[in-house]
Amino acid sequence: MNTLNENNRAAWLEGPPARCSLPPKHDGLDWRFVLLGPPGVGKGTQAKLLSRRVGACHLSTGDVFRAGRSRSDLTPAMAATQDFMRKGHLVPDTIVWEMLRERIGCLRCPGGFVLDGFPRTVAQAESLELLLEGEQIRLDAVLDYELPVSEIVLRLSGRRTCEKCKAVFHVSSQAPRNEGVCDHCGGRLHQREDDRPESIAVRLEDYERSNGSLIQFYRRSGLLTPVSATGSPEEIFQRARAAIWARWNARTCPASARAY
Ligand code: AMP
Secondary structure, three states: OOOOOOOOOHHHHHOOOOOOOOOOOOOOOOEEEEEEOOOOOOHHHHHHHHHHHHOOEEEEHHHHHHHHHHOOOOOHHHHHHHHHHHHOOOOOHHHHHHHHHHOHHHHOOOOEEEEEOOOOOHHHHHHHHHHHHHHOOOOOEEEEEEOOHHHHHHHHHOEEEEOOOOOEEEOOOEOOOOOOEOOOOOOEEEOOHHHOHHHHHHHHHHHHHHHHHHHHHHHHHOOEEEEEOOOOHHHHHHHHHHHHHHHHHHOOOOHHHHOO
C-alpha cells in the first residue's frame, strides 16, 4: 500500500479564496469515501489513515467549524455554529450546506476525498447525492464504523486534543508521555467542549435519532460498507481496506486501476 502525504487542507479549513499550498499527492487513483459512525468511534483517525495511504483529502466538517473559533471574519451563520457545537447539537442543515457549497472545489479535488462528519442527516445525504450527480463525481463507498455505546462513552470522555497541532490522545489507552502535554509539539492538551459528559449524551441522542434512516439511505444506494471499529486504529483500517477491496472485486473493477 502506498504512503502518501496529506496536503495542508487550507481550501477546506478556511474556504475560498484560500488554496492548499501543496497539491494533493496521489498516484493517479482518486478514491472518494463517506465515513459514518457515532461520535467517538474513531472516524477522524481512520479518515487520516485513509487520507495518508490513498492520498484523498480529509474533509471533516467538524474541523471547519472548530477552525472558525479562532477567526474574526466569520459570517453570522458560521459564528452561530459555535453555540450549536458547544452544546453538542448538530448545526442546522442550511448552514452546513452553505459551508459545503462554498468548498465545492474540494469535492472536485483530483486526489479524491474522505468526507468525515458529513452527511449526518438524510437531507444532507440527499443534497450531497444531487450535488455529486450534477458534478459527475463518483462515490466509491460509505464506510460505516460500528461500536457499542458503552465503549463510545469511554473513548469520548477520555479523549484529549492538542491545542496547537490537534493530535489526539486518550487518558488511558493512548496517554501522552507527560500528562496534559502533547508528545509531538509540546502543546497543551485539552478536552473538547463537546467531549464533556453533558454534551456526549446530547450528541449520542442526536446520532441515534438521525442515523437509522441515513444507514437505510446508503444501504439502498448499495454503497454502505459496515466496518467493526473494535481494536487498534491499524486493525480497523485493515478491516476497512479489506471491505473496500472486496467491494471492488465484487464489481469486477479492473485490478490495475484499484490495486492500492
Ligand atoms: P465532529 O468533529 O464531526 O464530531 O463534529 C463536531 C460538531 O460539529 C458536531 O457535534 C456538530 O455540532 C458540528 N457538525 C459537524 N458536522 C456536521 C454536520 N454534517 N451536520 C451538523 N452539524 C455538524
